[in-house]
Amino acid sequence: MKNEYIPQASKIREVIRHTDLEYTFRMTYEGDVKPGQFFEISLPKYGEAPISVSGVGAGTVDFTIRRVGKVTNEIFENYVGDSLLIRGPYGNGFDLEHFKGREIVVVAGGTGLSPVRGVVDYFARHMQECDSCTLIAGFKTLGDVLFKEDFALWKEKLQVIQTVDNAPEGYEGPVGMVTRYIPDLKFKNPENAVFICVGPPVMIKFTVQEILKLGMKEEQIWISNERKMCCGLGKCGHCRMGSTYICLDGPVFNYVEGKNLID
Amino acid sequence: MGYQLTKTQMDELFRELSETYDLYAPVLMKGEGCFSETDVVRYGKVTSPDEIVWDRKSDYSYKETLLPINETLFYFTEDTASVPQGPKRDRLVFLRSCDLYGVKRLDEIYLKNGFSDYYYARIRERTKFVLMGCGTPCKSGFCVSMGTNRAENYDLYIKPDGELGYADCRCGELEEYFRKAGAVEARVVPDYAEENREQVTLPKKLSNESFTREIWNEYGARCIGCGRCNFVCPTCTCFTMQDVFYRDNEKAGERRRVWASCQVDGYTDIAGGISFRKTQGERFRFKVMHKIYDYEKRFGYPMCVGCGRCDDVCPEYISYSNCINRLAKEEEE
Numbered sequence: 235m236k237n238e239y240i241p242q243a244s245k246i247r248e249v250i251r252h253t254d255l256e257y258t259f260r261m262t263y264e265g266d267v268k269p270g271q272f273f274e275i276s277l278p279k280y281g282e283a284p285i286s287v288s289g290v291g292a293g294t295v296d297f298t299i300r301r302v303g304k305v306t307n308e309i310f311e312n313y314v315g316d317s318l319l320i321r322g323p324y325g326n327g328f329d330l331e332h333f334k335g336r337e338i339v340v341v342a343g344g345t346g347l348s349p350v351r352g353v354v355d356y357f358a359r360h361m362q363e364c365d366s367c368t369l370i371a372g373f374k375t376l377g378d379v380l381f382k383e384d385f386a387l388w389k390e391k392l393q394v395i396q397t398v399d400n401a402p403e404g405y406e407g408p409v410g411m412v413t414r415y416i417p418d419l420k421f422k423n424p425e426n427a428v429f430i431c432v433g434p435p436v437m438i439k440f441t442v443q444e445i446l447k448l449g450m451k452e453e454q455i456w457i458s459n460e461r462k463m464c465c466g467l468g469k470c471g472h473c474r475m476g477s478t479y480i481c482l483d484g485p486v487f488n489y490v491e492g493k494n495l496i497d
Numbered sequence: 498m499g500y501q502l503t504k505t506q507m508d509e510l511f512r513e514l515s516e517t518y519d520l521y522a523p524v525l526m527k528g529e530g531c532f533s534e535t536d537v538v539r540y541g542k543v544t545s546p547d548e549i550v551w552d553r554k555s556d557y558s559y560k561e562t563l564l565p566i567n568e569t570l571f572y573f574t575e576d577t578a579s580v581p582q583g584p585k586r587d588r589l590v591f592l593r594s595c596d597l598y599g600v601k602r603l604d605e606i607y608l609k610n611g612f613s614d615y616y617y618a619r620i621r622e623r624t625k626f627v628l629m630g631c632g633t634p635c636k637s638g639f640c641v642s643m644g645t646n647r648a649e650n651y652d653l654y655i656k657p658d659g660e661l662g663y664a665d666c667r668c669g670e671l672e673e674y675f676r677k678a679g680a681v682e683a684r685v686v687p688d689y690a691e692e693n694r695e696q697v698t699l700p701k702k703l704s705n706e707s708f709t710r711e712i713w714n715e716y717g718a719r720c721i722g723c724g725r726c727n728f729v730c731p732t733c734t735c736f737t738m739q740d741v742f743y744r745d746n747e748k749a750g751e752r753r754r755v756w757a758s759c760q761v762d763g764y765t766d767i768a769g770g771i772s773f774r775k776t777q778g779e780r781f782r783f784k785v786m787h788k789i790y791d792y793e794k795r796f797g798y799p800m801c802v803g804c805g806r807c808d809d810v811c812p813e814y815i816s817y818s819n820c821i822n823r824l825a826k827e828e829e830e
Contacts, residue, residue: 237615303768468611471735477794497773
């Protein structure tokens with residue numbers, strides 16, 4: 235029987251610094267991975283943390299890590315020329331089939347962009363496979379903006395609204411919460427629209443409210459839930475919401491199911 | 498096959514069994530209770546029937562014989578991870594009917610739900626279960642209400658009775674020990690609890706609306722979040738990962754898993770300071786609803802086996818069984 239708890243050492247190929255607090259680690263990994271899935275990443279001595287896949291390349295997988303906890307702090311200190319221990323992928327991830335041919339709107343808050351970056355990037359490179367693709371990404375300040383290089387490409391291909399909660403005086407770009415930009419969205423055929431919301435729980439809640447106000451149906455909305463996951467294997471119990479294990483059944487849910495999940 | 502044994506034959510049987518098996522049973526740990534000068538009945542290794550506490554329910558369940566309180570998953574040195582060896586010998590675990598039903602719940606989570614757990618599986622496959630009778634039912638259990646009073650999937654049933662002993666063996670591998678001990682064949686039927694003092698009616702119309710009832714706040718105001726109810730429960734299975742490093746060699750250490758409680762601070766905390774269940778009321782609701790609703794929704798039968806240990810151990814005298822009855826009653830109103 236396979237011992238799922240044993241991690242593999244994975245070489246850090248590249249580190250992309252987005253902000254002081256957020257780096258993307260490009261790691262060696264061979265195997266099928268979907269955007270929105272996650273790995274348990276660890277450093278001996280400091281423990282494991284579930285981190286979502288923010289990009290999939292040839293023989294590599296990206297993890298965008300925010301320095302906010304014990305494990306992630308340590309990863310920032312100790313990565314140089316080194317490897318990290320990883321095990322996974324776990325969870326369902328985003329199924330691109332749900333979005334092909336549709337008018338896609340991705341609404342992401344902060345690091346919430348990580349799990350969905352793979353989806354945005356796929357359609358930016360394969361525009362013919364969707365009807366349209368809009369990205370509304372919100373960050374606290376200009377200094378918190380992630381994936382700046384990606385945004386340059388995405389802005390050419392997609393409709394991108396990159397907003398910041400707090401902007402310096404004289405800033406001319408979009409300002410305010412992501413929810414502010416939802417009422418103005420235009421659709422050729424609203425029934426063919428599909429939404430992805432990823433971010434902090436409060437942001438998901440209010441974003442979904444705005445989307446429903448547009449007259450959209452719940453089944454047109456997909457969310458991804460972030461919870462504590464010690465094992466990723468349906469054992470440790472921390473991520474359970476009702477009868478649902480986020481690590482096994484999620485973290486991506488259609489809102490029809492997602493709205494019934496209670497912490 | 499059923500057997501009758503003399504006291505000497507019982508002792509001989511245990512001695513012989515101990516040659517091959519590790520016997521885990523409830524034993525009295527003197528002075529090791531939670532408060533000073535109190536005892537506790539917990540699982541320990543035995544080699545004779547006299548070491549076993551037969552006449553009262555163990556304070557902690559059999560759970561720690563399959564799922565250690567803290568378990569090393571692997572040791573790491575600089576570049577390698579080495580997995581500690583599994584149990585060297587098969588084991589016999591003595592338990593009550595409700596607890597044997599509890600094993601089914603542990604199996605459901607650790608062998609099925611998603612992945613099969615390497616560590617649990619390697620202990621579980623070496624374990625046989627010895628049923629202890631409940632002729633005099635315990636005070637707080639409500640196994641009859643939960644339908645867990647008549648476990649029949651035991652490998653062995655043993656009952657000491659004064660100068661005699663009785664056994665029912667359902668495992669071919671164990672039959673030879675009775676022949677060796679010189680036991681006489683007899684018709685033996687386990688003592689099952691037929692009636693409990695506590696009776697529980699499971700609410701039948703629970704739904705997502707039940708999550709917002711006032712009753713949870715009421716219990717939450719009493720609960721101090723110590724988590725003891727989780728630790729004594731034969732069906733609670735949660736754990737947290739922990740990395741440990743040795744002081745004398747900072748390059749070596751181990752990753753462990755340690756029992757966790759959904760009632761204790763930190764259970765839902767994620768990096769960045771977000772916590773999903775902050776109040777004791779929410780946590781109490783999370784636990785109770787899992788035992789009687791959420792688990793059943795996923796696996797088709799309730800999680801709780803009605804052993805009553807959570808009621809026994811609560812320092813705030815919260816009665817979980819009474820809470821369930823109140824929920825059922827509120828439904829009728």
